[in-house]
Amino acid sequence: MKLSVKKTSELSVEEFLEIAKARVKVFVVEQNCPYQEIDDQDDDALHMILRVDGQLAAYTRIIEHEDHIHMSFGRVLVVEEFRKHHLGRQIVSATIDEIKQDFPGRDIKIAGQNYLRSFYESFGFKAVSDVYLEDEIPHIDLELKVME
Template identity: 35%
Template sequence: MWTCKKFHELTLDELYQSLKLRSDVFVVEQNCVYPDIDNFDQESLHIFYRENEEILAYCRVVPSGKYEELSIGRVIVRMDKRGTGLAQQLMTKALESVDNEFGNQPIRLCAQAHLQNYYGAFGFKTISEEFLEDGIPHVYMIKK
């Protein structure tokens, strides 16, 4: 089941599972030490897919003001569910949620460089040179 909630609407279980999935993927799997809990979650929209009470896919939408443009980030699918189409569904849901909550406005991503084609399929264009963030090559992308 797909869900879109503001921070204050999340249950404690949903918050815990979201943070655990983010930690499992971005900190442990990708071997990155970085401040995942960054004080942006409180103002963000949280989009996730649950099956059997487990969050399998997640992203957040940070409203403009924190960054120059509205931003979609922390886009993840649990390792054992990758290749099932959940990532495409997640981005589709994220873009629908942006349109419903914020209207038509530019959306920014800080994407891992190897995912440029994936995000490009959703209309995002690369707007920066490749750079290292937390030891991983990234680029900025935008969808107008």
């Protein structure tokens, strides 16, 4: 298993295409949710890439939250053939550690799918909103205070 962190500008064309294909497959095709998957936030993001035997297995994208105070991450995915191996837990834990290291003192605020609420709460996140629909999928805003 190999974990790497790269800015968008550091990704090769092949790496970005591999990530884009995985994200579209999971978030657009599997979830039957047509939306603009590749967006302007990709311009200046950090990409957490977990590979198993050289193959993309899990991924997250780290961005500055829209309030410019918090950090955020999203596009959390585990490629279908690697599910049930707890890689979701590994990639989220590594993502939180990366944010704490690169952006010390900045709390983390995310919009998670509501069915994953207890998963994110297991990392210390607390709900800070009611459930709402985003692209017809129930979401909830969660925050992790890193300096408490």
